[in-house]
Amino acid sequence: MKKLLIIFGLMAFATTYAQEHFCATHKQKYFQKSYGKAANNQQLNLMNGYDVKFHHINLNIERNSTVINGNVRTIAQVLVNQLDTFGFELHSNHTIDSVVISAGERLTVQHQSNFGYVVFNQPKIKNSLVDVTIYYHGDASVAAGAAIGSGFTTGSSTRWGNQATWSLSQPYSAYEWFPCKQALQDKIDSVYTYITTSNENKAGAIGVLKNIINLPNNKVQYQWQSTLAVDYYLISIAVAKYVEYNTYAHIDGDSMLIQDYIYDNPATLTTLKPELDNTAPMLEGFSNLFGKYPFWKEKYGHAMAPFSGGMEHQTMTSIGIVNFGIVAHELGHQWFGDHVTCKTWKDIWLNEGFATYCEYLALELLSPSEAPADMLAVHNTVMSQPDGSIWFDDTTNVSRMFSSRLTYNKAGAFVHILRYELNNDSQFFAILKLYQQQFAFGTASTFDFKTLLEQQSVKDFTQVFNQWFYGEGYPTFNVSWNQINDTLYLVSNQTTSSTTPLFITPVEFKITFAGGDTTLRIMHNQNQVWFKMPLNKVASLITIDPNNWIINRGTATKDVTIVGLNESNQHQTNIKIFPNPAQNQIQITGVNASSKVFVFDALGKVQISTALKNNNLDISALNPGIYWVEVKDGSNQGCVKFVKQ
Ligand SMILES: [Zn+2]
Structure with a gap:
């Protein structure tokens, strides 16, 4: 369900106010009225x-x-x-x-x-x-x-x-x-x-x-x-x-x-006809993304x-x-909420988070230039307070259960984060389709969803859930950077707004230079991360998280006092690579023998995505150069540099 704060004269997606899911307010009021009138045990x-x-x-x-x-x-x-x-x-x-x-x-x-x-x-x-x-x-x-x-x-x-x-x-x-x-x-x-x-x-x-x-x-x-x-x-x-x-x-x-x-x-x-006429293209688009409209035998x-x-x-x-937004939200619920319904009211984010995300997806499908402002508005609403988790336990706390900021906006942003963590859109939407098939005309819990996500991606999402779903707050990145000749240096300091001490997350940095830009994806596995890359153009600007993937604030400023990498800060992880430099194969220790790893090149592009075999990784296909290997297997996380000869 969705209700909007009505401010006359403002468009739904104006950036001057955050989208409010006022259904939340309605449900809060209503729940208080009816709570205790529902059946007893x-x-x-x-x-x-x-x-x-x-x-x-x-x-x-x-x-x-x-x-x-x-x-x-x-x-x-x-x-x-x-x-x-x-x-x-x-x-x-x-x-x-x-x-x-x-x-x-x-x-x-x-x-x-x-x-x-x-x-x-x-x-x-x-x-x-x-x-x-x-x-x-x-x-x-x-x-x-x-x-x-x-x-x-x-x-x-x-x-x-x-x-x-x-x-x-x-x-x-x-x-x-x-x-x-x-x-x-x-x-x-x-x-x-x-x-x-x-x-x-x-x-x-x-x-x-x-x-x-x-x-x-x-x-x-x-x-x-x-x-x-x-x-x-x-x-x-x-x-x-x-x-x-x-x-x-x-x-x-x-x-x-x-x-x-x-x-x-x-x-x-x-x-209203122009707005109503968005329904068919949205329904066709969502059918492509999540599986055929579940009630196609009847109607919408x-x-x-x-x-x-x-x-x-x-x-x-x-x-x-x-x-x-409302047409997209309620249509999205036909998959997320109606076809697959939350198993308990504690799982309500599976209805409202996904329906809120469907507003964003509908923009991606039909009006892509408006999508970034929508996600930015969602993030700003979440960050209007420093704390709060999507998860809650007390179903008698009605205002919490239907919190517009957490159950709608933060959960919608969380779905976007899961897509980013997978870093593979065809896999992300395949998982959503499978979720629809597996729980068709039934109910699903947070556990059911997380289990399916992990089975299909062969990736442990415990950390991601711990920091974004159970955890509170958001990270702020203070980035300093400098360019000396053909080398760009960057240091990013992460602080957080609440009890989560560190968000271990990939972060994208867009580097703008004369005639173009390039985007790096760096694993922020410590509060301070150093990075350097070859760049033979003159950088003019660095933008943090340019595609609004994660809930965050940040500033990036040029700092001419940075004249090299503080190597001692680079590798505060147990993960070790041997040999380094290497030619055809590296051994990665300090992690599970079959951990999933990603190898990034200096531009942040994934070159290898596979599981280790007995801690070994074949790098024979890589061109000579500098690479980063990112490992995420729960407790052993990190991002370590190596050189391919
Ligand atoms: Zn809703």
Whole structure:
């Protein structure tokens, strides 16, 4: 989900303010409201006795009211040896009229403190299906009067004037409008959403619109069906006077419907069409990067609702503000959040960090000149405070969980850092594709993601996670440099803003000279790193991290007092190379015998990327010259120079 700080007159990507994911604020407020109203452990245990297979939501809803009535049928498979009680969450604002199980048998329902249950006449045995239909009515507006932050809301758009009623259940608010089990790891295999409303309205929902049935008294029923697994908080409805705007994306030779429900207002579609028309090229581009759009058998679309942002409801994003960043963010969630959902709320960065990164990727795909400013804005937001980690433990600390700065921006920047560490885009995107395949229509944890990343890259990411994910703060590089004849000398001093004492990271330095530039990639494996390289042009400027790969600050200044390398500072590592100089083979000690190594030339280009064999490395293919070998195998890290003869 994403909400934007609205500053009228400013473009979304203006650099004068940092992008704010105000959904965070909304979720913080909302979580406080609903926390403690969600099921307790005993109730969760009861509900974990079954696996939800199917919901048929059948409700009467109008665009100007939060009063609803109807029924929800649930089919679930019994997971325990005997299930004698069927429990479900439903807000106490609702009155349950009756509960009917298969064969029309009515059961007595108990309903208090937002939890309902029925006791079966005969216990249900393991693997059998239970089929329960709950008839109810009530006012689903639990947070009455709140402009945002209700599971079920009605309101008018301040910009367009249109009325709408819509649901927004993340994280724990589905129970405010329908009887459900709010457990992330129990995805529902299929959901039918049938909404009856006045025939001047349209009703949007997840899946495919199978039918629109005209009913007496100027009513109409919208019948949506989805047969792809969905998490409880990604089921939604939106009812308003809409016009339908349809476009198509083209993936794998097929056309797929993009179905937008736009306020029925002459100016709305005309104004928003250019932004909405980015959806198809983004969807095609993301399909190339992450794998085919996961819900291609159904559709994608937007349904407008009067709130300041977007929410990634599966196949039908609810959207209040339509701009490039929000369209990209919510579309990215269809892969990261919907298709693969965070396993627990502690893993929420896997939803929000990747969706935030999708804003950047969409710019890379469609408007590359704007991408650097976007990442710079993300970094500046992260560095607006000196500390804070993406990781958190306390899920009762709501403001931390949905921290805009950490869960959205720092996590988005972290994904960019992982791409940089891999230093191989085809591998990076192959891993993201595999992540989508391995956890398709399921859930994944931080551990699951890190394990896959390490298995596929054959690289240990413990250090990277320790400093950027679990660790706090960011590095500042103070660089001094000088050029004497054909040699450039550079010394970089790293200080850090918080508790992480050193960020062991490659750092790029762009050296600008008359008629061109070159970029070095140096391993910053100590707080102070010295470097020299041959340069037969006159350097005029050094730029630190010119491509905004890592969260950092820095300055580079020419210092004529640097007249040579302080060799004693170069090799504070256990890693040794023998012989040096060498001809065909070097032996690298002080590391594991089969560590992964990278050999860089003097321009920072990778010349060899391989694993050591018994500590040996074949360098016969290298041209004579100076090289650096970088080793990262967890505890033994370093970057050591050698000469090929
Ligand atoms: Zn989001």
